[in-house]
Amino acid sequence: MELPTQTFRVTRADLVRYAGASGDFNPIHWSDRTATKVGLPGVIAHGMFTMALVGRAVTTWAGAPDAVVDYGVRFTRPVVVPDDDEGTEIVVTAVVREVTEDGLTRLDVTATCLGEKVLSQARATVRTAI
Amino acid sequence: MSLDHSFVGRSYPPTAPYQVGREKIREFATAIGATDPAYHDPEAARSLGHSDVVAPPTFPMVLTMAASRQLIEDPALGIDYTRVVHGDQRFAYTRPVVAGDELVCVNTVEDITSRGGHEFLTTRTDVRTTAGEQVVAVWSKLVVRGEA
Numbered sequence: 001m002e003l004p005t006q007t008f009r010v011t012r013a014d015l016v017r018y019a020g021a022s023g024d025f026n027p028i029h030w031s032d033r034t035a036t037k038v039g040l041p042g043v044i045a046h047g048m049f050t051m052a053l054v055g056r057a058v059t060t061w062a063g064a065p066d067a068v069v070d071y072g073v074r075f076t077r078p079v080v081v082p083d084d085d086e087g088t089e090i091v092v093t094a095v096v097r098e099v100t101e102d103g104l105t106r107l108d109v110t111a112t113c114l115g116e117k118v119l120s121q122a123r124a125t126v127r128t129a130i
Numbered sequence: 131m132s133l134d135h136s137f138v139g140r141s142y143p144p145t146a147p148y149q150v151g152r153e154k155i156r157e158f159a160t161a162i163g164a165t166d167p168a169y170h171d172p173e174a175a176r177s178l179g180h181s182d183v184v185a186p187p188t189f190p191m192v193l194t195m196a197a198s199r200q201l202i203e204d205p206a207l208g209i210d211y212t213r214v215v216h217g218d219q220r221f222a223y224t225r226p227v228v229a230g231d232e233l234v235c236v237n238t239v240e241d242i243t244s245r246g247g248h249e250f251l252t253t254r255t256d257v258r259t260t261a262g263e264q265v266v267a268v269w270s271k272l273v274v275r276g277e278a
Binding site: 008014017018020021022023024047048049051052053055056058059064065066068069070071072073074075121 | 157158160161162163164166168169178180184186187188191192195196215216217218219220221222223226269271
């Protein structure tokens with residue numbers, strides 16, 4: 001079963017706010033100068049910010065903010081966030097892979113930015129029926 | 131510089147207790163745009179059976195990233211942090227983190243491999259209460275890029 005697509009807009013302001021809240025002040029997430037110096041096209045989102053947004057999608061599908069029992073991803077491609085008002089957009093979809101006998105739902109999740117996958121092996125297990 | 135493979139299986143001493151604050155959870159939830167009342171309102175969280183506001187699934191990173199300094203700053207392990215890229219991340223929950231938790235992190239080096247000139251370091255961090263209750267296990271795989 002395919003779940004409804006959810007989209008998340010990401011701007012530079014979001015990255016600054018996430019840096020402050022998470023304590024991850026790596027300058028590749030706010031300084032174009034630093035990001036380009038290490039070979040990136042520009043400032044990129046924290047992988048953990050992308051993971052957090054996808055986590056929001058998962059709890060929304062699960063219908064409960066505390067439903068996640070297992071959640072893992074591989075970061076495959078950076079999310080480049082331009083310095084403008086629009087920023088970029090992360091599109092999240094999922095399919096229900098399995099419903100276990102003890103009522104857990106396992107999801108295979110896909111997250112893309114500009115049509116490219118930014119995560120692979122993104123899997124979540126929630127303790128609710130979907 | 132390369133990683134010392136003899137560190138596989140080694141655990142570090144528990145970190146100093148981290149007090150999970152209600153406002154920190156609200157701040158984190160706001161930063162990721164998570165508006166569910168259980169992340170913000172203690173009454174809403176209590177109606178779900180929790181003692182205080184619930185943390186979103188990736189919140190433990192706030193603690194575990196700070197705790198990982200134990201490994202990053204261990205010269206014997208040999209991580210060149212300027213070459214590190216975040217590879218994988220996973221959380222396996224025993225129960226959600228809630229405000230008021232007093233949590234310690236125990237870091238274990240689970241695996242070190244080399245492939246294609248890069249090194250891969252998998253760490254497991256057990257996040258427990260100061261009373262010893264397991265809350266969440268957190269795995270991070272770091273890629274230490276080889277010198278080009």
